[in-house]
Amino acid sequence: MNDRLGRQLDFVRELDKLKSVMRKNRLSDLSRLENSAEHSWHVALMALVLAEHAALPLRCEHAVAIALVHDLVEIDAGDTFAYGATGHADKREREERAATRLFGVLPAEQARQFLALWHELEADETPEARFVQALDRLQPVLLHQLTGGVVWREHGVTRSQVMARVAPIRDVLPTLWPVVEQILADAVKSGALRDS
Amino acid sequence: MNDRLGRQLDFVRELDKLKSVMRKNRLSDLSRLENSAEHSWHVALMALVLAEHAALPLRCEHAVAIALVHDLVEIDAGDTFAYGATGHADKREREERAATRLFGVLPAEQARQFLALWHELEADETPEARFVQALDRLQPVLLHQLTGGVVWREHGVTRSQVMARVAPIRDVLPTLWPVVEQILADAVKSGALRDS
Numbered sequence: 001m002n003d004r005l006g007r008q009l010d011f012v013r014e015l016d017k018l019k020s021v022m023r024k025n026r027l028s029d030l031s032r033l034e035n036s037a038e039h040s041w042h043v044a045l046m047a048l049v050l051a052e053h054a055a056l057p058l059r060c061e062h063a064v065a066i067a068l069v070h071d072l073v074e075i076d077a078g079d080t081f082a083y084g085a086t087g088h089a090d091k092r093e094r095e096e097r098a099a100t101r102l103f104g105v106l107p108a109e110q111a112r113q114f115l116a117l118w119h120e121l122e123a124d125e126t127p128e129a130r131f132v133q134a135l136d137r138l139q140p141v142l143l144h145q146l147t148g149g150v151v152w153r154e155h156g157v158t159r160s161q162v163m164a165r166v167a168p169i170r171d172v173l174p175t176l177w178p179v180v181e182q183i184l185a186d187a188v189k190s191g192a193l194r195d196s
Numbered sequence: 197m198n199d200r201l202g203r204q205l206d207f208v209r210e211l212d213k214l215k216s217v218m219r220k221n222r223l224s225d226l227s228r229l230e231n232s233a234e235h236s237w238h239v240a241l242m243a244l245v246l247a248e249h250a251a252l253p254l255r256c257e258h259a260v261a262i263a264l265v266h267d268l269v270e271i272d273a274g275d276t277f278a279y280g281a282t283g284h285a286d287k288r289e290r291e292e293r294a295a296t297r298l299f300g301v302l303p304a305e306q307a308r309q310f311l312a313l314w315h316e317l318e319a320d321e322t323p324e325a326r327f328v329q330a331l332d333r334l335q336p337v338l339l340h341q342l343t344g345g346v347v348w349r350e351h352g353v354t355r356s357q358v359m360a361r362v363a364p365i366r367d368v369l370p371t372l373w374p375v376v377e378q379i380l381a382d383a384v385k386s387g388a389l390r391d392s
Binding site: 002005008009011012013015016017018019020027028029031034035037038040041042044045046048049050053061064065068069106110139142143146175176179 | 204
């Protein structure tokens with residue numbers, strides 16, 4: 001086997017580990033926490049389904065590629081809970097180190113391509129990166145709706161915390177914004193989300 | 197909210213269920229069985245990484261889209277174990293019914309697009325469909341390698357059964373074929389795979 005293929009297969013084997021990185025969200029049937037691999041699949045498919053709602057024209061297939069790799073760094077760096085008190089200070093540094101190590105498993109020129117996808121997401125400037133960032137914030141809101149906001153409730157999350165988190169949806173997916181607002185309003189009403 | 201967006205979000209919520217469809221394979225750390233959502237993510241990323249090995253020229257982004265939806269019908273039809281004795285007789289009929297119900301949640305023209313992706317995979321004729329079918333067979337072989345073939349061992353799977361299952365890899369991903377042959381040879385040698 002040539003070295004190039006060997007590195008590609010090492011990377012493919014490495015991917016398996018993302019299935020064991022647990023997020024704080026629960027599946028809609030409340031059976032367990034969601035992991036970052038299945039979350040990434042969900043976001044990638046949302047990109048296919050919801051592309052027409054993006055405010056800016058975009059290359060959907062490029063957004064899908066970004067969605068597929070968007071959480072890969074968590075294999076080394078772990079998932080940082082959006083509403084948690086810890087892990088945010090050195091998140092960027094941990095994830096940058098993880099990206100270098102993980103994409104570096106690939107052949108050099110492919111490593112550069114994949115690293116570029118992840119840096120594009122982090123920079124949050126291109127239409128595709130902003131679209132995936134918005135979907136990445138929308139997906140858990142839909143899960144929270146299906147689970148009666150149990151995770152928000154457990155962690156004492158406030159409406160203003162969630163609003164700050166989901167704000168990109170307003171500009172990037174304007175037709176989705178009233179849906180998000182309604183979900184948050186319902187969650188405040190039911191007591192799942194603290195109104196402050 | 198308009199009806200079109202409502203149907204799209206219903207579909208997005210429905211997707212969550214694929215995370216609870218369990219396959220027979222174990223994760224590489226043996227901690228649990230793999231589910232079909234994270235498997236689909238793995239196959240979609242493999243399409244991005246391994247596209248250059250396809251014997252026929254293909255549109256990689258189209259293969260990724262097929263990979264993302266390739267197991268969706270299992271939400272209703274369940275996963276059918278490749279080496280199991282049951283479930284194969286009415287598999288096609290169960291899955292066709294599932295596809296009609298599931299993609300039918302989407303707006304009509306989008307339902308047709310997604311159904312067409314799945315039918316393309318099932319027909320196994322286009323370069324993209326054949327590529328995804330081959331990756332879908334390669335992915336578990338790599339997991340079996342990482343787990344010492346524990347699932348093959350448990351189910352008394354034979355070398356000839358696996359050979360029949362992975363045969364498409366030979367034509368579609370010729371540079372991968374020697375890798376697969378070596379994994380199977382090693383598995384026979386270790387006793388994980390019965391030599392018949």
